[in-house]
Amino acid sequence: MRDVQSHRLDAAGLVDRARPLGFRFDGRAYEGFLGDTLASALLANGVRLVGRSFKYHRPRGIVTAGPEEPNALVALREGARREPNSKATAVELFDGLSARSQNRWPSLAFDAGAVNGLLAPLLVAGFYYKTFKWPSGFWERVYEPAIRRAAGLGRSSGLPDPDSYEGAYAFCDLLVIGAGPAGLAAALAAGRAGARVILCEEDFALGGRLLCERDAVDGRPAAAWAARAVAELATLPGVTLMARTAVFGAYDGGTFGAVEKVSDHLAVPDPGRPRQRLWRIAARRSVLAAGAIERPLVFPGNDRPGVMMAAASRSYVNRFGVLPGRRVAVLTATDDGWRAAFDLAERGARIEAVIDPRPAGPPALEERARRLGARLLRGGRVAGTHGRLGLTGVTVAAAGGRTERLPVDLLVMSGGYNPNLALTTHLGARPAWSEEIAAFVPGGLPPGMSVAGAARGTLSLGAALREGHAAGREAAEACGLGGCAGEAPRADDEAAGLAASWPVAGARKAFVDFQHDVTVADVALAHREGFRSVELLKRYTTLGMATDQGKLSNLNGHALMAGLLGRPIPEVGTTAARAPTVPVAIGALAGHARGRHFKPTRLTAGHALAAERGATFVEAGQWLRPQWFAAPGEADWLATVTREVRAVREAVGICDVSTLGKIDVQGPDAGAFLDRVYVNGFSGLPVGRARYGVMLREDGFVLDDGTAARLAPDHFVVSTTTANAARVMKHLTYCAQVLWPEADVQLASVTEAWAQYAVAGPRARRLLEALLGAAADVSDAALPFMGAREFEWAGVPVRLFRLSFSGELAYEIAVPAAYGDALGRALLAAGAFLGVAPYGSEALGVLRIEKGHVAGNEISGTTTAGDLGLGRLMSRKKDFVGRALAGRPGLVDPDRLRLVGLRPLDPAGRLSGGAHLLAPGAAATTANDLGYVTSAAFSPSLGRWIALALLRRGPERIGEHLRAVDLLRGTDVPVEVCPPVFVDPEGVRLHA
């Protein structure tokens, strides 16, 4: 059973009464209409109590009709789609919507947390800095958990967000931010002139205040004019209208961030559609037409449900057809605020009083108000409000001080307007003070931006339309478009006249920041304690740090501080505004990149084959590589890896090494170029040969290692490690373009073009003979160790290198990657009679540890060639990148950690990477730390665990007994220091 819409008007407004929508709030069913926000629908049903405040858990209602709402925060939707802290005033109603109030227990009407209100005298700004320091350890265990439980507002579901998000890029001549009068006029002018225009509007309806005020434009009702303008814009080919899209940040180079709520007005997104979309908009020009926000007045009890901004009350009555109160008092320091009395009265509200602190004002307004039967309190104020969970009355004080209690259920307030200028300050400009409207207005602007209408401080409709039109026309002209912009729309230049009405110290329970419960007294306390800069005030009291981002509270707080300091407001200044201007879902900022698609996954040409063969894959940077190929009956991965290693050592194995970087280096200077980037020489390398090389960074530490093969006098192919492929390519490009631009050398990454398999083991040659037949002579004489050949086989080009990472007789065979899958299958087929086994990265790792080859764990960016036993490669006959700085004392210090091998004294002992090395009997202290285990493996060849380590003066300690101590895992393994090559140190197998 749904409640009737007790406060809905029969006519008026832009909601579609033919389209009722059912929704629930705190479990109770209600009905609203298409075109409602959750807030307007709640008000239509007479719901005023909507939430509880952050600190004192005070009852709170709906204050505004827009995204600046501080109080009406709800948890929207259920389950994994729950969205905490959603502003009811910015939530578009949909059928089936469910929302719950927050920060209350057990219920919204009876909240135990409200006891904090009784403790309010203790819980003043910054109280926690002065206490909870004792006893030690109580903070984490007692005080902090209690504070944390009390703090926070809504609750995250903690569940993975089931909806999707995406990003998009847009480009335009002109970005118009805000589709109110100024924005529509700007878009029309520029669009008519032929510009590419994007018009972004945060609301689901275009028109801004035109939808909420009873004004006329070009002789039409404002809302009707807005509808016509939107219709015309839709016909202009260069114009893109983007409703539900909030521009949240201005960035360098005319780039803006905007978030489009694609599906938030639906119960669930349509198939294939994201919930929200992040737009990055690159605009040659921009017009900020984001309007202004009405400022609350600060008086005792100003936070009670039923106290509302005057402009918001007009939005509800005029746009949504909802009467937010039946007996109304109007508290206004502006002529504009009086309009609320007239609009509400027009729709049946009884206006009890208009209280205007200004001593005088336009007689016409007063006359009109008197005709409504309202009491006029010129120079008056509101001394207090009444009602436990909602407003039942106000105590007003006349100019003379006489007080009187009026029974009202709605008090609307108007304290002037703050231009929405945040986007003008994102690139560092500061706002300027306008005495005329008693508010900050845009000071400097980001390059290419202009501001029009209320966002600029222009508070009359006619002027806003003219400014918007001019800004749009100028933007089009600046983009070289001189087409006809048409005439500026016309409307009255009614002044919004106001007098500054700033809060003064002393008022009790007068709230400056509603959501964070910052009162006048808190600001006074901050002043007393020396937190007088507005930034310190913010940090000490949390003023302006709530989810409304201080849109309502900041200026009142700063004005209060200015008063306490006896200085003018502009001198006290305002806090810096930063992106985002509205809170933005993290999901939208992440877009497509989440879960398995957080980063791209790179697959080799042999991936499908490996998967067929039962590979377990492992991440290697962005690549997936086969880690091992488990066979039936194997107990665990170690059994598998052990089998794979033995296959290589005893028969033959194949391993997909396509992920290694491959860089094509061509040109007459290619050899000389490589001489400069490798520590060792390459210009003398014969064609058809490969050489192992080491590259240093400019600071003298090892960058990468690998082989380079010379395919022709002016053609090398350089291989890099998988991890460093991109970095080495970048480095070589840098060397070629920046360091030696005169060098005639051309670089191309060909990593992707070639699929490459290692074929390793004593039977490797037989396998290749079987595979290649007459296409290539792979005898030791024709292709000796470190030989390289190119030939055609089976209709494809082949590169065959005799390289060995495993220490066995081994080759690497490469074909164009399109044939990689076929090559892998052919290798397995050709080698079946030899017992060929595919092996993965884990066995590859074991094989290289057995041979003492360094890899990523050793080339860690902090090791020198000397540390790794590669110092003898460093040529003394030539200069190369890193040579000079490699000679610094710290890099040639004999005390450095240097590469050694380790084996446990107990053959059953087990080693693990990351253990540190200590002398026998030495205490476990940093001073006794001799080094650490870089890589450890079970060696099937030796039948025991072995390791590589970096050890202080390592090579000098060969034969010493030390301990590999892993304090995290609680192991302490006696080890012997040995040379890092465990298998075939003479290289007999290699040269077989």
Added chain:
Amino acid sequence: MPEAASMPGTSRPGTSRPGTPSPGAAAEASLRPVPAFGGLAASSPDGRLVVREREGLGLATVTARRGRGGDLAEVLRASRGLVLRPGPTVSRAGDLALVGTGPETWFAVGAGGGWRFSRALAATLAGLAAVADQSSGYGVLRLSGPAVRAVLAKGVPVDLHPSAFAAGDAAVTLAGHVGIVLWRAEDRADGEEAFDVAVFRSYAESFRHWLFASAAEFGLADGPAPGPGTAGAVSRPA
């Protein structure tokens, strides 16, 4: 090494069964290529987006030798009738297109020929340019239809509006986190815009996921990956 495992088992290299060479792996077998996108072809139901892999292309990177860009252009004009346009644009003549991808650097696209394409091009440009075969290095998709720009806009940070990216324009850029070479292809016969996108082979699956996710709202359905399967097995010459 992975974290936990028992001590090594006693399993022996069980696959080691020496025997005789398999006749199926004879040297004269020919290898079947696997296209980077597995021959992808898809379309949204209403044809707003059509995706088709361009298979068998000859692809190569071409970089002029120092100071020889002018000679290179002259040779291309004389030998292939191709007038090389400067900048990030496509220069076409017959079956050959050169996509400008950097200063003095092009991505050469031949309508066919696979890896042999680069050999011929290298011969033509001997001494004037470094030519590296990339026919396997990239997969090329032809994307076309009225929704094509809306889909590309979801990942490509380049203005593709016809006023900014005209016929023949090209860009080396990104699609999401994947690097691409992108150029305006000839419009479709029905007048709809078409783009070619070249993606490094190893990224094909990730690009494909991005593309289908981005085009889902236009009805391009994401099916099982048509990646490399058994299609690449060795086959004997027919």
Added chain:
Amino acid sequence: MRIACPFCGSRDLREFSFLGDAGAAGAGLPGAGPGAGPGAGAEAGADAGPGAGPDADAGARAEAVYLRDNPAGRHRGLWYHEAGCRSWLAVTRDTRTHAIFAVELAREGAR
């Protein structure tokens, strides 16, 4: 931020990566071009010891590699158009406002 790549045109910041002050480029190197370099035929001597010995010049070169003006204002830095044409660019930019005054190919404006 958008950078006007001399080859590609105006592109989003995300396509670029920054290296550092253009003035420090190659500071650790001798500065000879390939033609003058001792490249050809240079092989590691079989008798070479473990690593190069201390270099008398190392201190001065290290200073050039490590120390920076780090100005608040106009600065010439090296950028790599990594996700674009792979050109190294010298970008003159105001480090306070991020305003860009000039972009040139580093190859052309090299040291």
Added chain:
Amino acid sequence: MRYSLLSLAANALRGHAGWRPAWRDAAPKAAYDAVVVGGGGHGLATAYYLARNHGLADVAVLEKGWIGSGNAGRNTTIIRSNYLLPGNSAFYELSMRLWEGLEADLNYNAMVSQRGVLNLFHSDAQRDAAVRRGNAMRLEGIDAELLSADEVRRALPFLNFDDARFPIRGGLRQRRGGTARHDAVVWGYARAASERGVDIVQNCEVTGILRDPAGAVAGVETSRGTIRAGKVGVAVAGHSSRVAAMAGLRLPIESHVLQAFVSEAIKPLLDTVVTFGAGHFYISQSDKGGLVFGGDIDGYNSYAQRGNLPTVEDVCEGGMALMPALGRVRVLRSWGGIMDMSMDGSPIIDATPVPGLFLNAGWCYGGFKATPASGHCFARLIATGTPEPAAAAYRLDRFLRGATIDEKGQGAQANLH
């Protein structure tokens, strides 16, 4: 005035009218024994320890804006001492010990919360590196423990374990790590220093460094006049190069912008600090309920306290990859701080070639957690001319000597640290 529950209650009865400014907002005198340039956490802590440990109270802290207006108020409030290299770990552990006694020492609740810091790893190589680091910490007497993937899952079930591009394979946890309320650290030091006689001078920008005829420091020129002092300590991270340039010095430092973010306040979800090992992302939850998170620097040198969208997206991508529930949590604010990115990722606390001029700089991301030790060590250096042993490696000449302290192994490129 001592702060306590009792004094709070007593003041509450008097409408809190009795509170006095937490620190004196001093006008500068013409001369001091020592001047500290920079009223951030490091500068104020330096002044406090000069007075407390070395009896040097004729000290002024000169701040160009309001105290804490630089990086002290722009960080993600994490404290930890989980460092690998000996040059760092002893120093950061000294800092951790000082954090542990800070509130009693300062009579100020800086909300030091030892809720733990968990660094996740995602590969065998990362695990080996984590084990190496953890063991290095234990050798230094720092707590460290290794968590398996299952243990991480039990502790933080809402992380992405089932659909991750880079699966979580475990983590290295320092339980004593955690967070502290950054602004309160500034205010606590300011109040304690002020009580010991230090002058805290706001809105006083140093514009020049005075030298005597012998070349030694004689004081500073400021926007509020000349201030003479025989010792000048510079603690202006983010702007160190600009101040050093006033004395003709070039530094191994580049200034970079680091963005950070806070979400809307939500009820407690995350009770520790988590660092994602497969992307640039770290996160904790403030006592107020906001999720505080950040990632990598923007990557280009900058003095603008703001960044750009690509980094915002990169950070949020890391967040969603790690915690898929973040999708519906909203970013409320972002900010940018200017980091002194040193060329090896480690700081500098040293005398300079200019006699009497001391430098505290190069903090990269590590500045906030270092605040107490930085002040402690810098004060000793200024007062005695000799370095504190825990900070002895932070020498200015280490780059030329090749004694860099490079935790990440990235080499001489500031933006990679």
